[in-house]
Amino acid sequence: MIISVASGKGGTGKTTVAVSLAMARGYCNFMDYDVEAPNASFFLKPDIKNEQTVTMKQPYFLTETGADFKKCAEFCHFNAVAVAGKEVIFFPELCHGCGGCLLVGPEGSVMEKDVEVGKIRKGKADPGISFFMGDLKPGYMRTITIQSEMDKLIEHDKIVIIDCPPGTSCPMVFSLKDSDYCVLVTEPTPYGLNDLDLSIEVLKSMKIPYGVIINRDGIGDGKVEEYCNKNNIKILLKIPNDMGIARNYSRGVSLVEYDNSWAGKFNKILDFIEKEAV
Numbered sequence: 001m002i003i004s005v006a007s008g009k010g011g012t013g014k015t016t017v018a019v020s021l022a023m024a025r026g027y028c029n030f031m032d033y034d035v036e037a038p039n040a041s042f043f044l045k046p047d048i049k050n051e052q053t054v055t056m057k058q059p060y061f062l063t064e065t066g067a068d069f070k071k072c073a074e075f076c077h078f079n080a081v082a083v084a085g086k087e088v089i090f091f092p093e094l095c096h097g098c099g100g101c102l103l104v105g106p107e108g109s110v111m112e113k114d115v116e117v118g119k120i121r122k123g124k125a126d127p128g129i130s131f132f133m134g135d136l137k138p139g140y141m142r143t144i145t146i147q148s149e150m151d152k153l154i155e156h157d158k159i160v161i162i163d164c165p166p167g168t169s170c171p172m173v174f175s176l177k178d179s180d181y182c183v184l185v186t187e188p189t190p191y192g193l194n195d196l197d198l199s200i201e202v203l204k205s206m207k208i209p210y211g212v213i214i215n216r217d218g219i220g221d222g223k224v225e226e227y228c229n230k231n232n233i234k235i236l237l238k239i240p241n242d243m244g245i246a247r248n249y250s251r252g253v254s255l256v257e258y259d260n261s262w263a264g265k266f267n268k269i270l271d272f273i274e275k276e277a278v
């Protein structure tokens with residue numbers, strides 16, 4: 001069973017929830033798909049034993065052949081190639097590695113090489129958690145390339161917790177695509193409500209069941225709760241705005257480690273999801 005943990009915006013406590021679910025249940029896969037800013041390792045403290053380099057194909061242009069690369073520039077939908085006179089200007093950060101410029105470019109003058117776009121780090125965390133973390137190389141925008149490689153590592157006979165990237169753009173949608181259930185984390189503020197609404201639209205269109213956790217309950221207003229009640233959206237849990245939780249979070253101490261009574265609450269959520277998602 002794949003359970004993704006998502007939020008319409010960053011900083012709502014998504015990782016806190018994902019880590020708590022994993023620690024409460026144990027013996028699961030934890031996938032940190034938030035590859036632009038992975039931080040679950042700060043709380044889970046995995047023993048990283050293995051590292052996998054993720055590469056993509058990228059073209060290079062043999063300008064010394066004197067060939068005309070105009071067709072490459074015309075073909076590239078991502079504007080990764082520009083031609084000015086005899087000069088070819090290549091913007092590697094825009095290249096999606098589609099291989100198109102090899103097909104349309106002058107024969108023998110466009111070649112391809114593997115370039116590193118990031119790493120996947122693998123390890124073990126207590127209790128019995130198989131931990132996988134994507135780590136995008138700075139300057140590269142190949143989030144989904146890394147997430148696709150991580151997909152291949154999922155052990156489908158276990159509970160899988162995916163810590164999704166924040167927002168509702170392609171990397172979030174890609175992270176969610178195989179989920180049996182999504183836990184949406186929000187905070188009770190107008191921003192939180194707006195982004196929750198956007199995330200719900202995405203989940204509805206993908207036909208993925210979901211429930212909501214309200215973090216920092218007590219700040220803001222009651223509009224998120226009102227919205228959930230009005231739309232029959234299950235509120236799975238409320239986490240209070242508590243100085244002790246915040247202080248421990250800043251030290252890398254998870255909610256479950258800080259106060260073990262949270263383990264029972266997160267296990268109840270998992271029991272509910274297991275029934276709901278079958």
Ligand code: SF4
Pocket residue numbers: 058059075076077078079080081094095096097098099100101102
């Ligand atoms: S490989 Fe594709 S994306 Fe990259 S420069 Fe060529 S046409 Fe553009």
